[in-house]
């Protein structure tokens with residue numbers, strides 16, 4: 001049987017795309033192999049959010065070229081965010097790649113793998129769901145993004161916002177539950193945009209409500225969602241998170257900067273005050289909710305004062321997690337064309353370190369509060385007698401136990417670091433999946 005291997009870079013959306021492509025290839029009789037040297041088809045699913053991710057894909061392509069030149073016989077497909085509407089430049093630069101496919105446009109890869117197939121493409125993909133690789137799974141519900149932030153390549157590569165029908169999403173979640181999934185993470189570049197383009201009047205809260213009813217022995221125990229965009233995060237959605245027991249009170253809401261002038265240059269579409277008003281609304285309904293955020297340092301023209309305003313915001317809000325990144329110009333974006341990358345690399349590095357130190361401090365403080373108490377954990381992995389899972393707030397927990405995969409358990413916390421909790425099993429709240 002023909003073999004394939006997919007190497008995935010980047011975000012959860014890419015991971016979900018890879019699982020879906022793998023499911024499609026399997027339906028057509030192909031077998032997935034763990035080592036790309038055993039594969040007749042090698043797929044690289046790329047990310048272009050930062051130059052570093054692109055460089056990793058290019059490095060791998062260089063290795064594949066050498067292997068080809070040494071006589072190995074296999075085909076190469078590249079998909080994901082480095083592939084834009086036109087591929088001329090990529091084709092010139094990497095003539096040894098057999099096919100290029102834009103995000104979620106898997107058909108060119110199927111054409112390469114199985115040119116003769118007797119199935120309508122629309123139906124084929126609508127009925128193809130990725131097979132989960134554990135008790136947690138990602139479910140893309142809205143593709144693309146309409147926000148066009150100045151620095152971001154995503155709308156140019158993933159296109160405009162497109163929501164999947166409610167019934168399709170719930171069917172997929174039901175399928176995942178029957179295959180042992182206990183926690184789904186609903187994905188969108190801006191997840192609350194879900195439903196804006198549907199006639200049925202649905203929104204993200206409609207999906208939460210539907211998933212609450214996927215019960216029984218093969219039920220979903222937890223629902224997560226990311227990534228939040230402050231202006232689309234309505235009171236109705238916040239209320240649904242507060243009221244529905246399965247929805248984890250864990251928000252991933254990038255702020256990107258704590259300075260209104262920078263937010264305007266970024267074209268983020270909200271002010272610091274509007275962002276903080278959303279935080280207050282969340283904490284008004286759920287005082288213990290976890291809020292994670294993203295920050296970009298060194299955006300074109302970012303002054304010391306503007307950066308200090310970001311630090312002040314982070315200190316005021318006390319986020320649970322802060323993901324920080326240094327600005328990296330992406331060809332094709334508004335910022336690339338109009339805003340010179342004028343913050344020196346060493347300044348970006350210093351600012352990054354300042355934010356990372358703030359994050360380590362706040363994560364350590366939050367985790368210390370849990371010492372001696374118990375936390376609810378969904379067990380996601382087991383290795384060498386140890387289990388690993390996450391709390392409802394997304395903290396990583398390690399504890400000594402086996403044969404608990406997929407179970408919801410209580411763990412007494414004995415030790416903490418800023419990045420994880422360690423403890424011992426206190427109670428099993430549900431049965432394990434396997």
Ligand code: SF4
Pocket residue numbers: 145146147148149152153154155189190229
């Ligand atoms: S909201 Fe902005 S940063 Fe996020 S994907 Fe859309 S354009 Fe990119």
